[in-house]
Amino acid sequence: MTIKHLHILGVCGTAMAAIAALAKAQGWQVSGSDAGVYPPMSDYLAELGVAIAPFSENNLNPAPDLCVIGNAMSRGNVEVEAILNRGLAYCSGPEFVGKHILPGRHAAVVAGTHGKTTSSSLMAHVLEVAGRSPGFLIGGVPENFGGGARIGEGEPFILEGDEYDTAFFDKRSKFLHYHARTLILNNLEYDHADIFPNLEAIKIQFNHLLRTVPTDGLVVANADDANISDVLARGCWSQLTTFARLGHKDATWQWQESSEDGSSFRLYRDGQSVLDVLWGMIGVHNVANACAVAAAAVNMGVELAVIKQAFESFSGIRRRMTLVGEAAGVKVFDDFAHHPTAITGMVTAASASMKKNGSDGRLWVIVEPRSNTMRTRIHQDRLPLCFDAADRVVFARPSDRNLQPEEVLDAAEVCRRIGTHASLIDDVGAIVSFVAGGVSSGDHVLVLSNGGFEGIHKRLLAAFS
Numbered sequence: 001m002t003i004k005h006l007h008i009l010g011v012c013g014t015a016m017a018a019i020a021a022l023a024k025a026q027g028w029q030v031s032g033s034d035a036g037v038y039p040p041m042s043d044y045l046a047e048l049g050v051a052i053a054p055f056s057e058n059n060l061n062p063a064p065d066l067c068v069i070g071n072a073m074s075r076g077n078v079e080v081e082a083i084l085n086r087g088l089a090y091c092s093g094p095e096f097v098g099k100h101i102l103p104g105r106h107a108a109v110v111a112g113t114h115g116k117t118t119s120s121s122l123m124a125h126v127l128e129v130a131g132r133s134p135g136f137l138i139g140g141v142p143e144n145f146g147g148g149a150r151i152g153e154g155e156p157f158i159l160e161g162d163e164y165d166t167a168f169f170d171k172r173s174k175f176l177h178y179h180a181r182t183l184i185l186n187n188l189e190y191d192h193a194d195i196f197p198n199l200e201a202i203k204i205q206f207n208h209l210l211r212t213v214p215t216d217g218l219v220v221a222n223a224d225d226a227n228i229s230d231v232l233a234r235g236c237w238s239q240l241t242t243f244a245r246l247g248h249k250d251a252t253w254q255w256q257e258s259s260e261d262g263s264s265f266r267l268y269r270d271g272q273s274v275l276d277v278l279w280g281m282i283g284v285h286n287v288a289n290a291c292a293v294a295a296a297a298v299n300m301g302v303e304l305a306v307i308k309q310a311f312e313s314f315s316g317i318r319r320r321m322t323l324v325g326e327a328a329g330v331k332v333f334d335d336f337a338h339h340p341t342a343i344t345g346m347v348t349a350a351s352a353s354m355k356k357n358g359s360d361g362r363l364w365v366i367v368e369p370r371s372n373t374m375r376t377r378i379h380q381d382r383l384p385l386c387f388d389a390a391d392r393v394v395f396a397r398p399s400d401r402n403l404q405p406e407e408v409l410d411a412a413e414v415c416r417r418i419g420t421h422a423s424l425i426d427d428v429g430a431i432v433s434f435v436a437g438g439v440s441s442g443d444h445v446l447v448l449s450n451g452g453f454e455g456i457h458k459r460l461l462a463a464f465s
Contacts, residue, residue: 008032009079010070012041018137018149019093020050022101025151033059057082068096074168092167098177102157109178111161112186114342119184119289120160121317127156129310130302134158143315163205165195173205181217184292188227191339194372206231213238220295223251243291255291261352262287267294274304277311283349324457327464329441332457338371338450340382350446351389361442362391368449369398369409376407384417393422394431428454436463
């Protein structure tokens with residue numbers, strides 16, 4: 001059998017590197033190119049046996065059987081232009097997954113504005129504990145697996161269903177390529193202002209997603225979310241089960257936290273209590289995620305006792321309330337939250353967890369408004385409402401890259417509306433000095449950013465020491 005050659009443009013991106021790993025597991029010869037080739041991703045790809053080079057037309061000699069063009073690529077890239085001029089076969093990363101990884105698999109897709117990474121990681125762990133050896137492609141690192149992608153040996157394949165667009169030549173949402181047989185719809189809010197002009201544009205993509213689920217497939221939908229209900233009302237051609245907080249008038253699955261921080265909870269099915277869980281996660285939002293996963297897993301034949309075992313042995317996801325370290329009695333946590341709903345949930349959970357554990361320290365929250373949406377004024381009025389549970393709040397100044405001055409988040413106004421315990425500080429060094437000068441033993445520092453934030457976590461710990 002001839003081994004086919006796959007060449008990936010932008011291979012050092014997290015998603016593209018994951019696709020490289022899946023392709024290698026399938027037997028493809030994989031090469032890649034990127035502008036920035038450096039550790040740790042270069043080391044990871046080298047371990048996979050993926051040859052990497054800077055962008056050059058020479059990388060296409062001899063011509064690969066197929067080129068995968070990453071989402072970060074655009075017209076003008078030397079390899080993109082060569083692929084188009086020479087008529088080489090190409091596709092996007094999601095299209096490659098849909099056509100070459102998923103055939104013959106049961107695709108379980110988690111979609112929604114929040115909770116995708118956690119829910120898909122939890123779903124993969126449940127199926128692993130059930131002995132189903134799932135494959136998965138997740139935009140984070142589930143600690144139970146140590147990586148975000150695995151081909152797996154069983155029929156299930158779990159995917160984080162991102163609504164972001166697919167490639168410069170394909171403006172459909174990525175999740176449309178995944179052919180979901182089981183689909184979890186967690187929630188739906190306006191996000192990705194660089195891609196979608198309004199919420200309605202996102203709803204249209206979710207409507208298209210529902211059109212791809214077969215009639216004998218299952219949609220697990222959040223009945224507490226009005227936007228999800230609106231999308232469902234436009235058409236659902238599959239089996240439907242719903243989940244909601246306890247007290248909903250007709251949701252099949254319902255959940256109720258047993259502790260304020262969400263570290264214990266109870267699930268109900270058809271009004272009957274079916275599961276009591278004490279786990280290592282915090283946050284009431286994660287209880288809702290668990291309820292959705294339980295509903296989907298039961299439909300896939302997993303017993304409730306196995307689901308309980310899996311929930312209670314779930315180790316979480318890297319960069320989701322991850323303890324980075326402790327110095328001088330001060331703990332520093334890292335979290336990916338970069339949307340008002342996610343920020344509120346995480347700050348509230350962190351505060352509740354401190355109180356539950358008897359801590360009388362203060363909760364410091366440091367925010368980097370880094371995403372293309374968070375840097376704008378889209379959430380100007382919502383952000384001040386996210387920090388009621390915090391004792392101290394520090395905002396980094398948002399970048400004005402590609403934005404007009406009147407479009408940039410007015411972080412000073414956000415801090416003014418939060419109160420005198422909130423500060424806007426221009427650079428990371430100044431933030432570290434400010435926080436180090438104010439913390440006391442027993443305090444917790446929660447850093448919220450979807451980027452590296454100039455290594456602020458380690459710099460804080462060094463300053464505290």
